[in-house]
Amino acid sequence: MNREKQGGKFHVVYLGESGFPIGLAAIQKTILLGKALATSNARLTVINRKGKFKPGQPVEVEPEGVYDGIHYIYTSGTVYKPEGFVRRNIQKLRGIIQEYLYLRNLAKKGDLDAGIISCRDFIQVVLYRLYSKLLGFPIALLYVEFASAMQHRQGLLTRINDYLFDNLMVKRMDAALPISELLADNFRKVAPGKPIFKIPVICDFKPFEQPKREGQEPYFLYCGALDYKEVVDFILESYDRLPGHSDVKLHLLVSGGKKSQYEQLDADIRKMKKADKVRVFSNVPYSELIDLYVNAIGLLIPLRPTLQDAARFPHKIGEYTAAANPIITTKVGEVPHYFEDGETALVSDHYDASEYAAKMQFVVDHPKEAVRIGQQGRELGLREFNYLNYGPRLKNFLQNLNGNGKHA
Structure with a gap:
């Protein structure tokens, strides 16, 4: 709030995204959430920790830029996914390190107010939970699917990941942004008393x-x-x-x-x-x-x-x-x-x-x-479902999180 009084904007980081700003439903929702926050003197930074696009299929996306008023960055330094096991894993490691350093720099400047987690990767979410504790910012889960109930996610490692995510990490979020009543009820069950703000499907009409x-x-x-x-x-x-x-x-x-x-x-x-x-x-x-x-x-x-x-x-x-x-x-x-x-x-x-x-x-x-x-x-x-209806309420919800799974 102090920074807002001084002319700054409430700053939300969007964690766990991949391929922004190119994509269908998930990316479109990210864009609409960013535009919604922008209507309320808040801003969103979308952090992609690694490249997604194929080197042989060029895209008009820079490693850092602004799309539709939303700032984004690829902490790996490139939007492309390299060929070869070793090169891919070097890029992943660089993306993880630079992502943390980027967040730490924001926190040092007093420019990190809240985070939204959009992924279901168990290890990745564990790291985000750790970062939020170390750097002192609350995190809310964009809760859009029951990972362990998704029928097309059948691989053994995928099933293990989804089980751990649903049973160990969901309840450790400070708050949830569920898309449905079923997910809202599940969050109330596994994380009783923690704040919930339901955001259904949203659209630019x-x-x-x-x-x-x-x-x-x-x-x-x-x-x-x-x-x-x-x-x-x-x-x-x-x-x-x-x-x-x-x-x-x-x-x-x-x-x-x-x-x-x-x-x-x-x-x-x-x-x-x-x-x-x-x-x-x-x-x-x-x-x-x-x-x-x-x-x-x-x-x-x-x-x-x-x-x-x-x-x-x-x-x-x-x-x-x-x-x-x-x-x-x-x-x-x-x-x-x-x-x-x-x-x-x-x-x-x-x-x-x-x-x-x-x-x-x-x-x-x-x-x-x-x-x-x-x-x-x-x-x-x-x-x-009009995204314009959600900006002020989402900002207020995130603004009142205290990082301990409660509203201040």
């Missing part, structure tokens, strides 16, 4: 303020990662259950995944009755992504009745509301906390392909009702 294209062929849109293959299969099955005479297409915007996964997806589509009406997109620019959102007749995001999906809250739900088109989802996790079936979204009671297909068919049969639901979904999003 302004880029979505664009008119729809005239004469557009109707289509449903799903946007997600190929790691969620089960969900993609569910959508393909649901779409194939629509009446054969329907001229509505299905657009799949998928990210990540190996070549073999794309080949399998292509093979699965060829087996469908409506194979000729399915189109797959990948690696599209953000402006094109927004265009796909805005011009769809329905936006698909089925959540599975699993602990993993109950705990998470997909970033694209916020973007879906911004597009003002009806969201078609399932009654799992955060969905019933925010959305009402037939009013702000179309919500299937069960994770059932026939039931989900019926919700899709409703959009086709009742276009005016679908438009109304989409518009009301946007109004809900503006109230609950």
